[in-house]
Amino acid sequence: MPRVQRSADVTWEGNVARGSGAISAATGAFDSLPYSLASRVEQPDGKTSPEELLAAAHAACYAMSLASELTGAGSPPEHLAVHATVTLGQVEDGSHRIVASELLARARVKEVDGQTLDRLAQSASEGCPFTKLIEASAQVTVNATLEGDTDGD
């Protein structure tokens, strides 16, 4: 398989407490997104943060992995909705650490029962390269429900 590279550029001006930065994707998919310490650890106020971008990366990575698992099991999904929540926590020494990434998936898929979906949802997390990486720092949890089910989220 080919090796692919993806890049992003950031400019930052000033110190951490009062400075601010701008984040751009090399593809142009997003450009000059402002961010600051306040948007990262307090109220986002319309601004993104490194952890929000990781949440988007994890949700997108996981959605592809779950689509692959379901397809492999003979049931390509009609529709998947994935929510990822990344938590930046403060640890004992006062420094910040990414402590959790929580994945919630809802699947509209034929001929798959809840138990099978649970199994595939776990495999999909293990198969998503980002899960493997972030587990160095964060606890990754996965919950999947069939669309139309009343239990769970």
Place this chain on the structure above:
Amino acid sequence: MATDRRAEVTWHGDLMSGSGRIDSVTSGAIGGLDVDWLARSEDAGSKTSPEELIAAAHASCFSMALSNGLAQAGHPADELKTSATVTFQAGEGITKIALTVTGKVPGMDDGAFQEAAETAKENCPVSKALAGVPDVSLTARLES
């Protein structure tokens, strides 16, 4: 204090021919971004991918950590320009991240800047979360 940031993605169909969209995030700063496997693993076109978002997260986290380190060393930066390039090998995962930073930092010598950049690379929360990447490189340069 813990801070949560959430993103929502929808996907239709199988991996190879299906497609997805990053619909929304907590802040509302991004939304409606299309993603698919071909754009992720071959030619991106103008579509983002998990790896591009990781590059953006790492570059932004590193820049904040470095600005903090420089200010604590008594040399706040006028400007830092950082780029991160994430290398993805399908079937293998993320094999490399290359960080490059150019700084305008009044009164700072190159040795101290290199040291501050290395510390930011080691300690920013995204670096720690990505500690499993086999190769994370750093090129730091002072601009006068």
